[in-house]
Amino acid sequence: HELHGFKRTIDNHYSSFKFSRAIQTTTTFCTDFSAFYCTAVKDRLYCHPHNHPARQSAIKVLKEAVEVITRAIAPIVVFTAEEAASYFLEKEEASSLFLTKPTNYHSSFYSPDIEMRWRAVKAIRRQVLQTIEQARMSEHKTFSSSPQTDVEINVKSRPLFKILKNVGEEQLACVFDVGSVVVHLEGEGKGGGKEKGEGVYEGEFVLEPLQNNISSYSPSSSSPLSGVLSLREIEQREREKERKWVEREWSDEVRELLEKEGEEKEGRGVVVRFMVKRAEGGKCERCWRYICEEKEDVCSRCNSVLEG
Known part of the structure; x- marks a missing residue:
């Protein structure tokens, strides 16, 4: 979920030539990833049996994280990214990170x-x-x-x-x-x-309040309203569509918890x-x-x- 959102955000920053925002987002993500996820999984990595599902799951996520983070920094620190990629690129793949296709995450990864x-x-x-x-x-x-x-x-x-x-x-x-x-x-x-x-x-x-700053990583296609409405109106409609989609994905427990928040x-x-x-x-x-x-x-x- 977090990797999917991070990758979409980075792709959007580079597409808009916002290189400083891309580096800032990458730095923040790496800090949070290290402090939270790496702390949470270190016990299973060190102490669970070698083939334990929880351990293998953590290893899979860490491998995916290495690739996503490496590709995120690649346009800025080219040689460092190439060296890091040499450790996870398959032998049958191209010799350069920039000649390979990144992993495409399905929209279902976002929850x-x-x-x-x-x-x-x-x-x-x-x-x-x-x-x-x-x-x-x-x-x-x-x-x-x-x-x-x-x-x-x-x-x-x-x-x-x-x-x-x-x-x-x-x-x-x-x-x-x-x-x-x-x-x-x-x-x-x-x-x-x-x-x-x-x-x-x-x-x-x-x-x-849990609803503050909800991630804008939801899957969305390009709006068919371009050229008809103003940019502000398009953005407002896209945000409203995204909000409704997000609310449909909540489970009953989350809905009840958010309703309880309203009593604060x-x-x-x-x-x-x-x-x-x-x-x-x-x-x-x-x-x-x-x-x-x-x-x-x-x-x-x-x-x-x-x-x-």
Whole structure:
């Protein structure tokens, strides 16, 4: 999804001869890609079995990312791009990057539903990591890095709860780069009842509006209205068509979550509460996550990989 959008944006910048915008977009994408995606998949790359589907999926995405980013910088840093391309071009292909055709991504790669779901996850991740960093720098810190922490998230919104559960607590732990993540729905008798003690840090915030700055990566053909309407009118109609298309792609959970956001002005927005504490498990010598049982050197997952 992100690679599809990035490629379309870069192609549009180069087509309009906006070279500075292309470099700026590439730099921003690489920074976000490294800080978010690479952090989320490093655990599966290092610790999952060699042929595990999740590991192979991450490798596939990384290979695609290398090609897309290399082609994005190719018009600016020609020789660097050529050298990078020599590592992923097939032997039967042309010897130069500029003599090969780029991968064409189908419009189905773009998913407004995925974008809304992960915007919610990223917003929570940002707040959790900020709290962890503040706690780490405090005078009475009980941990020195995020992998040494466990995170408990409590939400009142059932749609948001479903979104987080669908992502999976194990995957959320990798995305947040923490020991473990537990998600609770307030009002079901789970979570939110533990009192704050020493070494426990709490946070609360209202989920920021997810519909702000929706990506304009939706598939669209050239408008048949050219020459009849003014450029401004054409752009307005294209944006309205894109907005309707995006809304049709949302799942029920995302629709409900966005509807709940509309109540924020009345003081009933999507409130997220979370608690950060030192991980209860021991450090695994293989994956470095603090999820080991007492008197064990490796966690159960790593143990099964080693035995296999």
